[in-house]
Amino acid sequence: MTGTTGTADLPETMRAVRLHEWGSTPTLDRVPVPTPGPGQVLLRVDAAGLCHSDLHIMDSPAGVLPYELPFTLGHEVVGTVVAVGDDRDGSWLGRTCGVHGVWSCGECRKCRSGRDNYCVELTGPIGGGTGFDGGLADYMLVPSTRHLVEVDPAAGPALAPLTDAGLTAYHAVVAQPVDPHGAIVVVIGIGGLGHLALQVLAARSPEVVIAVDPRAAARDLGLRLGAHHAVESVDEARALVDEISGGTGADLVMDFVGAPETLDAAPSLMATGAALAVVGSAGGRLAVDKTGSVPRGWRVAAPFWGPHHHLQEVFDLATAGSLSAVVEERGLDGVLEAYEDLRHGRASGRLVVVP
Numbered sequence: 001m002t003g004t005t006g007t008a009d010l011p012e013t014m015r016a017v018r019l020h021e022w023g024s025t026p027t028l029d030r031v032p033v034p035t036p037g038p039g040q041v042l043l044r045v046d047a048a049g050l051c052h053s054d055l056h057i058m059d060s061p062a063g064v065l066p067y068e069l070p071f072t073l074g075h076e077v078v079g080t081v082v083a084v085g086d087d088r089d090g091s092w093l094g095r096t097c098g099v100h101g102v103w104s105c106g107e108c109r110k111c112r113s114g115r116d117n118y119c120v121e122l123t124g125p126i127g128g129g130t131g132f133d134g135g136l137a138d139y140m141l142v143p144s145t146r147h148l149v150e151v152d153p154a155a156g157p158a159l160a161p162l163t164d165a166g167l168t169a170y171h172a173v174v175a176q177p178v179d180p181h182g183a184i185v186v187v188i189g190i191g192g193l194g195h196l197a198l199q200v201l202a203a204r205s206p207e208v209v210i211a212v213d214p215r216a217a218a219r220d221l222g223l224r225l226g227a228h229h230a231v232e233s234v235d236e237a238r239a240l241v242d243e244i245s246g247g248t249g250a251d252l253v254m255d256f257v258g259a260p261e262t263l264d265a266a267p268s269l270m271a272t273g274a275a276l277a278v279v280g281s282a283g284g285r286l287a288v289d290k291t292g293s294v295p296r297g298w299r300v301a302a303p304f305w306g307p308h309h310h311l312q313e314v315f316d317l318a319t320a321g322s323l324s325a326v327v328e329e330r331g332l333d334g335v336l337e338a339y340e341d342l343r344h345g346r347a348s349g350r351l352v353v354v355p
Helices: 052-059 087-092 157-163 165-174 194-202 216-224 234-245 260-269 308-319 332-343
Strands: 013-019 027-032 041-049 076-084 096-099 139-142 148-150 184-188 208-212 229-231 250-255 270-278 299-301 327-330 350-353
Touching: 013 332, 027 332, 041 096, 041 157, 052 332, 076 087, 076 139, 076 157, 096 157, 148 308, 157 165, 157 308, 157 327, 157 350, 165 194, 165 308, 184 194, 184 234, 194 208, 194 216, 208 216, 208 234, 216 229, 229 234, 234 260, 250 260, 260 270, 327 332, 332 350
Parallel strands: 184 208, 184 250, 208 229, 250 270, 270 299, 327 350
Antiparallel strands: 013 027, 041 076, 041 139, 041 350, 076 096, 096 148
16 A cells, blocks of 8 residues: 555655755755655654765866756755655654665665675766765655664654765674684774764774874874874884884774875875775775785775664664764754865764754
8 A cells, every 4th residue: 555644744845955066065955844755754853964975066066966956965964754655664663763875776786795885886966965965954755764864753863874974884893804803903093984983993892992193182082082002103103013013013094084194194104914995085095916015915995884684783882882973963954054164174073963
């Protein structure tokens, strides 16, 4: 049976932060509230995180990203189901859910193997806020309950960043071929993702974790979250790794910056058989070969987001108190100012918009 359920008490219009031109600032518009069709659900947005990826999308020149304009930004979303387009989904009404940001097909070989974040059918838009209308609005349309993970409504807005920053950090740690247990690990960049990765690593009992960040506050945060050492630069990290390892190098290097200076330094930090996870995208490039410029047995990965089942694991960690994001709340009417604060590093944590 199909038939829209739950729309009787909804307003006709809503606020939405929409991008109309590449390389420009989005605008706060008033648009119609979507009506869910067969299989779709409508969420009342409870919280939506702001991300540097949003800035990357805004700043992109025309033709770089395979998205059609305009669309609503916001890909870190927690909301409550207020309408369904299929009576068979009626049990979802009233549930608070996190939205998995990769709207995969569910049928390709990657999806069937539990790696839906690498869905081969996603050749254009990826999900809400990344090509499709996202959650920086009063309401958000989600194409299927398959993209939802139920959460405790009492958990609050801090869950929103976990749908991307938390999931990406978690996947970056657990998908590595090097077991962090008993390993020497270097985490570069203790920002929105790095501070979450430290929490995930702490539960896996590495021998030594070295946090790297030029900001004193970030280094202090790193130590509070489980790092054994916190240093200002990759040069300091290299010297410390040499001292701790007896010159053999680190087993796992996680670069949440991805700048030229951090990627250029990565091979000198790595031990034989070490792994490098490149999560940040600040313009760095790494040349890899088999001639000895990178230690023997090197492994390099550029993990993307995370699969749906990892999002459930992330929320389980949050429920257990083992994973939490440092957040700063803003209102939807102030989102353009919030983006400027994000761009210029004026935020004290992950910025979360609460409509």
